Amino acid sequence: MLSREENDLLTRVRPGTAMGGLFRRYWIPALLSEEIPTPDCPPVRVRLLGEDLVAFRNTQGKIGLLDEHCSHRGTSLFHGRNEECGLRCIYHGWKYDVEGNVIETPAEPAGSQLKNKVHHTAYPCVEAGGMVFTYMGAKDEMPVFPTYSWLGVPQKQIYIAKSFLECNYLQALDGDCDSAHLNFLHKIFKPDGRREFLRYEDQSPAFEVDEMDFGFRVAAIRKIGPDKSYVRVSQFVMPFIGCVPVGREVDGKLDGFKAVYQVPSDDHTTWRYDFFFKWSKPMTKEDSSKRDFVGPDYRKLRNVRNNYLQDRQVQKTVNFTGIEEFLNQDACATESMGPIVDRTKEHLGVSDSYLIQVRRFLLKAVRDFQTGKPPPGLVYDSAHADFSRIRCDVAYLSANVSWRTLFEDTDGQTQKV
Numbered sequence: 001m002l003s004r005e006e007n008d009l010l011t012r013v014r015p016g017t018a019m020g021g022l023f024r025r026y027w028i029p030a031l032l033s034e035e036i037p038t039p040d041c042p043p044v045r046v047r048l049l050g051e052d053l054v055a056f057r058n059t060q061g062k063i064g065l066l067d068e069h070c071s072h073r074g075t076s077l078f079h080g081r082n083e084e085c086g087l088r089c090i091y092h093g094w095k096y097d098v099e100g101n102v103i104e105t106p107a108e109p110a111g112s113q114l115k116n117k118v119h120h121t122a123y124p125c126v127e128a129g130g131m132v133f134t135y136m137g138a139k140d141e142m143p144v145f146p147t148y149s150w151l152g153v154p155q156k157q158i159y160i161a162k163s164f165l166e167c168n169y170l171q172a173l174d175g176d177c178d179s180a181h182l183n184f185l186h187k188i189f190k191p192d193g194r195r196e197f198l199r200y201e202d203q204s205p206a207f208e209v210d211e212m213d214f215g216f217r218v219a220a221i222r223k224i225g226p227d228k229s230y231v232r233v234s235q236f237v238m239p240f241i242g243c244v245p246v247g248r249e250v251d252g253k254l255d256g257f258k259a260v261y262q263v264p265s266d267d268h269t270t271w272r273y274d275f276f277f278k279w280s281k282p283m284t285k286e287d288s289s290k291r292d293f294v295g296p297d298y299r300k301l302r303n304v305r306n307n308y309l310q311d312r313q314v315q316k317t318v319n320f321t322g323i324e325e326f327l328n329q330d331a332c333a334t335e336s337m338g339p340i341v342d343r344t345k346e347h348l349g350v351s352d353s354y355l356i357q358v359r360r361f362l363l364k365a366v367r368d369f370q371t372g373k374p375p376p377g378l379v380y381d382s383a384h385a386d387f388s389r390i391r392c393d394v395a396y397l398s399a400n401v402s403w404r405t406l407f408e409d410t411d412g413q414t415q416k417v
């Protein structure tokens, strides 16, 4: 349960809010590379942290992310002409480069200085792993771009499911930090329907949580013999990334995992990116079939307006929900709470311990931020940037071996939950 003040503090992300200010200090996903695939292709609208923006790829392949509305008189640049290294407004032809400089004002008299007096809002972008990331904070506070391990994998070994959630980011993030729902929401009744990642599901695991500088590390530990345990390690990474150990194991090691970004589009909607990858081999057609659950605009075909096409017969005989595809099941659970759930009315239990910790971490981060302390997990000196600790793992360990040996650092502080 949260107080009303805490719930508001955590969920409001528009410009001028505390959480919005904190999130703007991180590099966050803006869109997929495939949405602006080629130089001079049509621009696309991007709504991020409550701001309406337009992304385009210029003639040289550089990406611009601009305020959607022209600095002259506000026409949408979404309708603009993407030509010769700039985006040109269709109303009077003002032209912008990727940095927001006004490079032409053709309706003004020759020699006009107007273009030199205007700077259009533009956010820097970095492309990695098939995603375009942006930084929306002050220029002099820009951190090093975090080169997480999953962003360096060859593109063929990656697939990303992007989807639009009609609820606040924190609802979706709560779901990522809630392993208890796996045995209910995602349950399949057929004996062969047991999911790979639910191995040993019958034994309720013990959880150990280490608070890290970047967020949390969570180990789910299941005893599988008198002196053996099976450990799955997940991570929560600031500002809204959940890394989960899904996928096949090869010789007892994970061949990749999933990083889920719950990116606030505004206070009431979220862009969810499920970033899957394999270390060893390309994705197959089957792997990427999961994308079929959204249309070309990344909106879900099953959604709150058609009750997720829930089939009550399927609910009796096939799976727990009567809804196909786990991302739809997650969406139904989180969106049906309403755009921003009233957390003063919750009744949290032991199974909610992890999400309670994540909320506490975020609350502390945002309150510290309000008092001028630096946001957690950011690095400003590329010489000291090491993101290799941020990963998932699974392991079969002897009773006397700690899962922490999987990670060579020791900066965590152990807490049992």
Ligand code: FES
Pocket (backbone or CB within 6 Å): 070, 071, 072, 073, 074, 075, 089, 090, 091, 092, 093, 094
């Ligand atoms: S409104 Fe864009 S050039 Fe006039």
Ligand SMILES: [Fe+2]
Pocket (backbone or CB within 6 Å): 175, 181, 185, 186, 326, 330
């Ligand atoms: Fe789920």
